[in-house]
Amino acid sequence: MHPCSLIPCSLINGVPGDLLAISDRGLQYGDGLFETIAVRHGVCEFWERHLQRLFEGCTRLRIPLPDSALLTTEAQRLTHAVERAVLKIIITRGSGGRGYRIPDSVQPTRILICTDEPDHPHGNAQTGVRVRICTHTLGNHPALAGLKHLNRLDQVLARMEWADPDIAEGLLQDQTGRVIEGTYTNIFIVQQGRLLTPALNACGVAGVMRAVVLELATAAGIDCTERAVSLEDLYSAEELFLTNSLIGIWPVRELNHWRGSRGPLTSSLQTALDHLRQPTSRDTHD
């Protein structure tokens, strides 16, 4: 329960609770998807976009689509009275099936969890963060590329590589040395005033904030490219920044020997994002 109310912290198929059947394929195989959503002033930011990505994931994994009205109602039930929080939605293929084979009749499991915001240093958006390159590499999975699925051992293993709390993120490459993403963020590169971000057709998570930033940049007349990105692209960048739904946009100030600060393009995109996130404009844009 939220400390100050009777609002539950989590719902499983609409019922308050925090326990799941061990037969659920979400546990057995990681057979499901999730979304991590920023809650501000009782509103789930970019709600429609998160729903859309979740539904795309369900379609690609052939999990029956959850009812969007039901999800919206349940999300509001958990978050409507919350000032700032994180809403995590997990959709699994439910229980059943013989081994990996999916059951003839799938009854997905719908889990919504509302938790406190992570306590990232408040200055990260202004002063920027330190980032490292991970040794752990991502395998190519075209069938899973872009999806925010529950098979996240890559991220867990990569995150184990450092303990220094001053390092905010680690970047992952694929087996051929292409830079793909951070463990929990997408990466953007500014080169000659243009915006570049890794193509995610073989691996990686296509973040909702990544899509928002690409749209904001395009709307501002900034040239945007999604393509294979090398370490050299990073080290020759004028500006680097990270994105995700919770942090928004964080400039990178240090990546190995590369040094930078919040540059003009990063700054203008932060301003545009702040405007989009204002309660007054949110209803229109989301």
Added chain:
Amino acid sequence: MHPCSLIPCSLINGVPGDLLAISDRGLQYGDGLFETIAVRHGVCEFWERHLQRLFEGCTRLRIPLPDSALLTTEAQRLTHAVERAVLKIIITRGSGGRGYRIPDSVQPTRILICTDEPDHPHGNAQTGVRVRICTHTLGNHPALAGLKHLNRLDQVLARMEWADPDIAEGLLQDQTGRVIEGTYTNIFIVQQGRLLTPALNACGVAGVMRAVVLELATAAGIDCTERAVSLEDLYSAEELFLTNSLIGIWPVRELNHWRGSRGPLTSSLQTALDHLRQPTSRDTHD
């Protein structure tokens, strides 16, 4: 509960039950490992080997090792009165941590589940099975190769490719066309009287039965090789067979245009395995 007794069907950290906290990293990230063990006459077959692989997996994923005496006691509690069954053990990194970062103090979750044997046709071991080649491919994950971890969307997606109940298994290739394994079995090839099986240094699960078969073959003076395997290796095979802990050894009788039957080497390995599985010899060998 087992229908005829007061023996529970599952234990979570030693307590009878079938519900897990939704905060468990096994669900959140697939952050864990599992074993699938054949139970016959109240005994968990190849128990020590399964424990050893589980412990190797825990070590590689940096999950604190479960207590082997405790696991043995709990396994016996579920299986001692069972004639034939399957024991599944799941070890997760438990709850906690901020995002992918592992908690400072990990309290693993220990899940044991005893279920009925899958109802495979009894004649498979004699007459052999039909097998197909999957379109879905495996990504390279050297850090995860060999492990029986909980990130199994590859297998779920591959298993979705066919519905024909007469097809018993689908074989998976990596991104470069190397044959790695079946969705729930390892594959062996007989070429000129020698035994060949895919090397699993970049992806795949190193099955307990695979290791048993390699040892039985070596003990019988059969030349065994683990190396990269191509489709051509399969199609030029004299014999093909599949292995896992539940099925033992199944000859392949059909793989696309390739046709075969239970050959002399497959047959002799089945006999050697049957001998090893006899209750009288099991205590010695396990």
